[in-house]
Amino acid sequence: MKFYPLTFTPILKDRIWGGTKLKTYLNKPIVSETTGESWEISTVPGDISVVNNGVLKGKSINEIIDLYPEEILGKSVIDRFGKQFPLLFKFIDAKEDLSIQLHPNDTLAKERHDSFGKTEMWYVMQADESARLVVGFKKDSTQKEYLAHLENKNLVALLNESPVKKGDVFFLETGTIHAIGAGVVVAEIQQTSDITYRLYDWDRVDANGQGRELHTELALDAINYKATYSKVVYKEEINQSTSVVNCPYFVTNIIALQDRFIWKRTNQAFTVFMCTNGQFEMVVNGEILRYRMGDTILIPACIENLTVKGKATLLEISI
Structure with a gap:
């Protein structure tokens, strides 16, 4: 699979x-x-x-x-x-x-x-x-x-x-x-x-x-x-994943995407992206996938890295 x-x-x-x-x-x-x-x-x-x-x-x-x-x-x-x-x-x-x-x-x-x-x-x-x-x-x-x-x-x-x-x-x-x-x-x-x-x-x-x-x-x-x-209170950093909420039930970061972001997994858990503004692409295993504001995407835990490109605001949620 x-x-x-x-x-x-x-x-x-x-x-x-x-x-x-x-x-x-x-x-x-x-x-x-x-x-x-x-x-x-x-x-x-x-x-x-x-x-x-x-x-x-x-x-x-x-x-x-x-x-x-x-x-x-x-x-x-x-x-x-x-x-x-x-x-x-x-x-x-x-x-x-x-x-x-x-x-x-x-x-x-x-x-x-x-x-x-x-x-x-x-x-x-x-x-x-x-x-x-x-x-x-x-x-x-x-x-x-x-x-x-x-x-x-x-x-x-x-x-x-x-x-x-x-x-x-x-x-x-x-x-x-x-x-x-x-x-x-x-x-x-x-x-x-x-x-x-x-x-x-x-x-x-x-x-x-x-x-x-x-x-x-x-x-x-x-x-x-x-x-x-x-x-x-939080601060966005362009093309970086920055912390917003960290609690025992979930961790939410924000990615202020203006160009390109190399995403790498830091734990052994699924990740969810919620696009709250703009449009972006993910490059996964050589395939280009396109998303826009209002899309919610589950990244299976076995995917360890991907490239994100575009101009968008993404909530990055994991456990």
């Missing part, structure tokens, strides 16, 4: 807060006016990604991992997670505010849902004027204060509202209350989990006049009530 960079058919999610930027901005094949998410690489049960290029086209990611575990995942990933793919990659378009929510840690998620927790990060790809994100408490709070503000529909008064622009990065540890604000497109990298506790949904109702389920009781012992500052 001659291994190569893999791409997958997007899994598109209709959301009450979604819009059309995934099509107009990222060229995704959406069919509704309220598409909120494109799941780029997923092994969440019921939403398993399928390869859409090369000789493995039509096979699910779980199938190829089962056939070629060490070649796809890498030894270090197998040692930690077995044949489980530990990350989930998305693009999100918030035409309206998402609910104020949080995700439980590994311990609670395992105990309650037999799932990983959901540590995640956002890279802002596009932001309308005055767009913002809601992330964490302004100052240390308490369960009593939180519940009083929740009951009075004034929870946001306790929370940080951060204006955002293209290129901003936020790292969200489990337990951090958060919401993506209207007018923002983000690339999201997270643990493989779909466990969300919804706290407040802006009193929004659907076409039938029904509000979405809230998870008030479940959330109480999952919340981090301490003050949180989640914005990440």
